[in-house]
Amino acid sequence: MNRYVLIETAYKTTYSIVIQVLDTEEAMPTTQPDGVSGTWLDVTGNTTAQVGWKAQYFFDAGWVFTEPTxxxxxxxxxxxxxxxxxxxxxxxxxxxxxxxxxxxxxxxxxxxxxxxxxxxxxxxxxxxxxxxxxxxxxxxxxxx
Incomplete structure (x- = not known):
């Protein structure tokens, strides 16, 4: 099972937000839903990504997903x-x-x-x- 997340840079913030999680056998989507500007990420094996959570990229750790305070x-x-x-x-x-x-x-x-x-x-x-x-x-x- 592959896991992909769609992230969008949060308006006037320094981080991105997970706006969709997709668990599928299919390949990673190449388009966004209508009216959404974001980026799809392949996070297969990462079960921490949830809709509404922060997505931050760290050079030493890759993408890290955390619940906002x-x-x-x-x-x-x-x-x-x-x-x-x-x-x-x-x-x-x-x-x-x-x-x-x-x-x-x-x-x-x-x-x-x-x-x-x-x-x-x-x-x-x-x-x-x-x-x-x-x-x-x-x-x-x-x-x-």
Whole structure:
């Protein structure tokens, strides 16, 4: 059985995070899931890698996987929240739907997209109210 992990450099941190673990007889994947930018690693034989854990490379030990401390979970959750809010703000900058609504030229479709966008921003900002926060977060899907 082969074990592969998909890691992503944590936003505004100095380490990577395991975002997927794959145990399979197949070869290592060569593509990432849609919307994910990361790197696949072959960690066959390493059973310590778990989703949400830190992945750090040390020249003398190779890849080491450790559970983040509570403080690191808080920092990571904050960074991931900021990343999603930054992406949402950047999207809205190029899709000025609120201006269309304000000027009375928005279509019903524009208004629906703007509402979904606003609901997403609220949902991202409220992940801290989820049970299990900050170590377990169910991130809302972006509507854009």
């Amino acid at each position: 509570h403080e690191e979970y808080l920092i990571l959750a904050s960074a991931l929240m900021q990343k999603r809010l930054d992406e949402a703000a950047r999207w809205l900058m190029f899709n000025p739907l609120q201006y269309k609504v304000d000027l009375g030229v928005a279509t019903p479709a524009d208004e629906a997209v703007l509402l979904a966008y606003k609901q997403y921003v609220i949902a991202v900002s409220e992940v801290k109210n989820q049970p299990g926060y900050p170590s377990t977060i169910n991130w809302p899907a972006a509507p854009f």
